Amino acid sequence: xxxxxxxxxxxxxxxxxxxxxxxxxxxxxxxxxxxxxxxxxxxxxxxxxxxxxxxxxxxxxxxxxxxxxxxxxxxxxxxxxxxxxxxxxxxxxxxxxxxxxxxxxxxxxxxxxxxxxxxxxxxxxxxxxxxxxxxxxxxxxxxxxxxxxxxxxxxxxxxxxxxxxxxxxxxxxxxxxxxxxxxxxxxxxxxxxxxxxxxxxxxxxxxxxxxxxxxxxxxxxxxxxxxxxxxxxxxxxxxxxxxxxxxxxxxxxxxxxxxxxxxxxxxxxxxxxxxxxxxxxxxxxxxxxxxxxxxxxxxxxxxxxxxxxxxxxxxxxxxxxxxxxx
Numbered sequence: 001x002x003x004x005x006x007x008x009x010x011x012x013x014x015x016x017x018x019x020x021x022x023x024x025x026x027x028x029x030x031x032x033x034x035x036x037x038x039x040x041x042x043x044x045x046x047x048x049x050x051x052x053x054x055x056x057x058x059x060x061x062x063x064x065x066x067x068x069x070x071x072x073x074x075x076x077x078x079x080x081x082x083x084x085x086x087x088x089x090x091x092x093x094x095x096x097x098x099x100x101x102x103x104x105x106x107x108x109x110x111x112x113x114x115x116x117x118x119x120x121x122x123x124x125x126x127x128x129x130x131x132x133x134x135x136x137x138x139x140x141x142x143x144x145x146x147x148x149x150x151x152x153x154x155x156x157x158x159x160x161x162x163x164x165x166x167x168x169x170x171x172x173x174x175x176x177x178x179x180x181x182x183x184x185x186x187x188x189x190x191x192x193x194x195x196x197x198x199x200x201x202x203x204x205x206x207x208x209x210x211x212x213x214x215x216x217x218x219x220x221x222x223x224x225x226x227x228x229x230x231x232x233x234x235x236x237x238x239x240x241x242x243x244x245x246x247x248x249x250x251x252x253x254x255x256x257x258x259x260x261x262x263x264x265x266x267x268x269x270x271x272x273x274x275x276x277x278x279x280x281x282x283x284x285x286x287x288x289x290x291x292x293x294x295x296x297x298x299x300x301x302x303x304x305x306x307x308x309x310x311x312x313x314x315x316x317x318x319x320x321x322x323x324x325x326x
Contacts (some may be wrong), residue, residue, distance in 0.1 A: 015058060016056070016057050016064070017061075018059035018061050018062065018064075018240065018242055018252045019239070020057075021054065021057055021058070021061060022054075023231060023232055026044060026267050027054055027058065028055070028206065028231065029325070030047055030049075030055075030058055031058060031061075031231060032202065032209055032229055032231060032325060033045060033047075033325070034058060034061065034062040034113045034122075035049075035209065035229035035230060035231065036067075036200065036209060036228055036229045036325075037062060037065070037120065037242050038120060039200075039211065039228045039229075040120060043111070043114050043115040043118070043120055043121060043183045043283065044111055044114070044115075044120070044121040044122075044123065045120070045121070045122050045123070045128040046099070046123045046125070046129050047059060047123065047124050047125075048121065048124075048126060048127055048128045048129075049126070050126060051126065054214055055124050056097065056124060057117065059095050059124045059323065060095075062095065062122055063093070063122070065102045065242065065243075065244060066092075066093035066120065067091070067092075067093065068091060068093035068094055068120075068122065069087070069090065069091040069093070069094045069095070070091035070095050070097065071087075071094060071096050071097070071175075072096075072097050072098060072101075073097065073098040073099045073100065073101035073102035074098065074101045074102070074106075076096075076102045076103055076106040076107065076110070077102075077103055077106070077316060079103075079106045081109050084106060084109050084110045084113055085113055085183070085199065087110065087113075088110060088113040088114050088117055088119060089117070091119070092118075092119040092120070092121070093119060093120045093121075093122070094110070094114065094120075094121050094122070095121075095122040095124065096121070096122070096123050096124065097124045098124065098125060098126075099124060099125045099129075099132075100125040100126065100127055100132045141314035143304045143315050155165070162269070182277040187270070196214055196277060196299070197212055197277050197279070197297065197298075197299050197305060198213050198214075198223075199211070199324055199325070199326060200212075200228060200229075200324070200325040201225075201305055201322040201323065201324055202322060202323050202324075202325050203320070203322055204230065204307075204320035204321055204322060207230065207231050207232065207233070208226070208227055208229065208230055208231070208261075208266070208287075209227070209228050209229035209230075209231075209325055210226065210227055210266050210267070210322070211225065211226055211228045212224070212225040212267070213225075215268065217324070220265075220268050220269065221268050221269040221270045221271065221279075221282060222270050222271060222272045222279055223267070223268075223270050223279055223282075223297075224265055224267065224268045225265070225266045225267040225268070226263060226264065226265055226266065227261055227262055227264055227266050228262065228263075229243065229261065230246055230262060231243075233246035233261065234246075235247070235249070236249045244260070244262060244263075245264055246260065246261045246262070247258070247259060247260060247261060248260075248261050248264060248287060248290070250287060250288065250289060250290040251287075251290040252290040252291060253290075261287065261315060264285070265285070266284060266287075267282055267283065267284045267285075267295060267307075268282060268283055269282045269283045269298065270282030270295075270297065275298065276295070277298060277299035278296075278298035279296070279297050279298070279300070280297075281294070282294070282295045282296070282311050283295060284307065286309070293309040293310060293311055293317070294309070294310050294311065294312075294314075294317075295307060295308060295309045295310070296310075296314060300321075303324060304321050304322065304323055304324075305321070305322040305323075305324070306319060306320075306321060307319070307320045307321075307322060308320075
């Protein structure tokens with residue numbers, strides 16, 4: 001009988017490099033939120049999706065950038081508050097994989113510790129927090145019954161037996177507090193900014209996020225906008241680079257070509273109008289060609305942002321529509 005040839009067809013280990021992540025419509029917003037770090041509206045961000053959706057890859061991209069500690073949700077089982085305090089003090093950023101498997105109390109305490117230390121927590125799970133099932137544990141167990149108790153069982157109050165896997169009332173309360181804290185922190189910014197130009201916007205090209213607010217220096221205008229996130233930015237060689245190392249290499253001023261793109265002012269110099277959500281006679285910088293143009297900006301009835309860039313007169317220009325980052 002002839003010997004069979006064997007071939008090693010083992011797949012290479014998975015890579016979590018930024019350049020290997022494929023951006024699509026289904027993950028673009030999640031990537032944009034991670035790129036906003038550390039400018040998150042809350043100390044915690046929850047990222048959920050079914051197996052194979054790329055959430056682990058996204059989380060690892062963020063973890064590499066934030067120098068975050070990686071923790072499995074189930075590994076928080078049995079951790080005391082002092083243990084969690086040591087964990088939160090050791091790293092300003094923590095990513096929890098399979099967060100739905102973490103005990104409610106441990107996760108709740110870790111959330112509070114990270115918030116107090118102004119750290120950040122990324123929760124990766126297959127289901128959103130509102131659908132997590134509690135993983136609380138009984139805090140104490142009764143010891144052996146005394147002889148008297150055995151002789152007179154009816155004199156003792158009856159203990160209600162809990163079904164396996166079912167959380168008690170106290171544990172359900174902790175779970176509700178945890179979920180409420182996460183959802184409240186994640187949702188609090190949208191209500192205040194829903195009817196205002198203030199907030200974070202995705203540009204028409206879909207490659208940059210701009211945070212608009214009042215200018216720190218009144219001489220810079222009524223509102224200013226700074227780049228706080230980039231999606232698949234490219235370097236001078238055309239290759240994708242990490243957002244925090246992308247540079248303004250097309251700038252018309254040679255001395256500014258080495259500055260980092262994240263953090264640079266994109267719009268400024270605007271004047272107020274009679275409409276509190278419309279501004280005019282401002283400026284916008286175009287990173288694609290390194291030039292600066294005049295601009296008007298206004299909030300539209302559908303919640304989008306209309307920006308008109310022009311030279312000389314608004315009649316001769318180009319209109320862009322930006323969408324709010326939720």
